[in-house]
Every structure is written in C-alpha cells, then in structure tokens.
Amino acid sequence: MSVKIESKAGLTVCYVDGEIDINSSPGIKKNFDKLIAQKTPKIVVNLAKVTYVDSSGLATLVEILKNMKSYGGRLRLVNLSQKIKSLFEITKLEKLFEIMATEEDAISTFL
Amino acid sequence: MIKSELSGSLKSLRDSVKKISLIVPSGVEQIRKVSSNILDALASYDIDDDGLFDIKLCVEEAVRNAIVHGNKSNRKLSVRTVYWVDGEALNIEIEDEGAGFNYKALRDPTKEENLLRNSGRGVYLIERLMDKVEFNDKGNKVKMTKFLGPKKI
Numbered sequence: 001m002s003v004k005i006e007s008k009a010g011l012t013v014c015y016v017d018g019e020i021d022i023n024s025s026p027g028i029k030k031n032f033d034k035l036i037a038q039k040t041p042k043i044v045v046n047l048a049k050v051t052y053v054d055s056s057g058l059a060t061l062v063e064i065l066k067n068m069k070s071y072g073g074r075l076r077l078v079n080l081s082q083k084i085k086s087l088f089e090i091t092k093l094e095k096l097f098e099i100m101a102t103e104e105d106a107i108s109t110f111l
Numbered sequence: 112m113i114k115s116e117l118s119g120s121l122k123s124l125r126d127s128v129k130k131i132s133l134i135v136p137s138g139v140e141q142i143r144k145v146s147s148n149i150l151d152a153l154a155s156y157d158i159d160d161d162g163l164f165d166i167k168l169c170v171e172e173a174v175r176n177a178i179v180h181g182n183k184s185n186r187k188l189s190v191r192t193v194y195w196v197d198g199e200a201l202n203i204e205i206e207d208e209g210a211g212f213n214y215k216a217l218r219d220p221t222k223e224e225n226l227l228r229n230s231g232r233g234v235y236l237i238e239r240l241m242d243k244v245e246f247n248d249k250g251n252k253v254k255m256t257k258f259l260g261p262k263k264i
Binding site: 022090 | 139140142143160161164167168171172175220221223226227228229230232233235236239240
C-alpha cells in the first residue's frame with residue numbers, strides 16, 4: 001500500500017495504491033492525519049489503484065471524513081472500481097461520501 | 112454398474128465434500144493466510160473476480176471478528192476454519208474460543224444514525240455477500256455458504 005499526495009489546481013489529491021484493509025489502514029490514516037492536522041480544506045482521494053477494501057478500510061475512510069468535517073473540510077472519492085463502489089452502496093456509505101467518477105470531475109466542480 | 116465404476120463415483124463424491132481444516136493463532140497477520148488458502152483451493156472453479164472478492168472479504172471479516180472480538184487477540188486462543196465444497200456450494204465455518212456474541216442484537220450499520228460509526232459493518236457485509244449465513248446459538252461460530260459455478264472442465 002502507498003499514498004502519494006499531490007497539489008493540483010489548488011486542491012490536494014491523494015493517490016492510494018493497493019489494498020485498504022485491517023493491515024494497511026493505520027498507515028493510510030497516518031498520511032491523512034498529517035493533512036487533517038494542517039486543516040487541508042479540500043481533498044480528492046483517487047482510488048483507481050485500490051483493488052480491495054474491507055470493513056476496517058471503510059471505517060478508516062469514515063474516520064478521515066469525520067475528522068475533516070470537524071473543521072469544515074471536504075473529501076471526495078474518485079475512480080472507484082465497480083466492486084468497491086458496490087460496497088459503498090451496500091453499506092449506504094454512498095450517502096455520506098461525495099463519490100465521483102473521475103478526478104477531473106471532482107476537481108473541476110470542487111468550488 | 113461394475114464395481115470399479117461404483118468405487119470411482121463414490122470416490123468423487125467423497126472428494127467433493129472433503130473438509131479442509133485450518134487452525135491459526137489469534138493474530139491479525141493470520142487473516143490473509145486463511146483467505147489465501149481458501150482462494151487457492153478454489154482455483155479449479157470458474158468463479159469471476161467479483162465472486163472471489165466476496166469470498167475473500169467475507170472470510171477475512173469473519174476471521175478478523177473471531178480473532179479480535181471473539182478471542183480478544185489472545186494469541187493463546189485459536190481460530191478454526193473448516194471449508195468444503197459440496198456440489199456447487201462452498202461452505203466455510205469459522206469458530207473462535209471466545210464467549211460468543213448475540214448476533215441478533217447487532218445494530219443495522221446502514222441506518223442514518225449508525226453511518227458514522229467506526230465498526231459494525233463486517234457481519235452486515237457477510238450477510239449481504241454470502242448466499243447463506245448461520246451462527247450457532249453461542250455466537251462463536253459462523254457458517255457461510257456461497258454458491259459457485261461448476262468446476263472448470
């Protein structure tokens with residue numbers, strides 16, 4: 001698992017690569033904790049290279065979202081595989097997250 | 112039917128329900144070992160990527176629950192997994208040595224007031240992604256069934 005953080009069009013884009021599960025979740029959270037400590041206002045998380053998410057991974061993403069909301073930050077998830085998107089649908093987490101098809105969609109409409 | 116044919120068909124019947132048992136200590140690093148063992152054993156079945164994802168996820172959720180919630184991560188306690196294919200049905204039993212839990216009292220994680228919670232989605236995902244899920248009365252053993260396609264020819 002790796003997280004690459006880039007600045008794009010005044011936004012922060014995080015590229016997660018690998019699996020988001022019970023073993024990798026603490027490392028992923030650490031990367032986001034730094035951004036949250038800086039009160040990063042808008043984060044786009046690109047999940048194109050994420051092949052697997054378990055309930056710990058979902059819980060970690062919920063935790064990141066909650067922490068960002070505490071200071072008025074906003075988080076968007078993009079490029080989810082059909083299967084991972086279905087997990088957000090089954091768990092109804094799609095109601096909690098802003099999920100968009102592509103990074104370009106998320107960036108161009110992130111006002 | 113001549114004798115050799117009969118013994119051949121009995122053998123294949125016996126093979127199809129051969130149970131494989133795995134016993135692991137209660138450490139989260141064991142979770143992937145269990146799911147990989149099961150997925151490797153299914154290589155001769157024609158299961159699509161979504162089906163394999165579901166099996167991996169449900170096994171890992173159940174083993175994780177057994178290790179963390181059931182056995183409270185006490186490495187002296189084990190998690191036992193038994194799996195077998197009966198016809199086209201993959202059966203997986205996962206049992207811990209803990210006190211069990213009341214699975215009937217689980218919160219619905221999809222309710223508005225529970226969406227922000229950090230836990231409670233594992234069993235729900237298992238129930239949604241497997242074809243059949245049963246707990247024993249004590250609540251320390253789960254049996255999951257997933258219907259597979261036919262074996263590859």
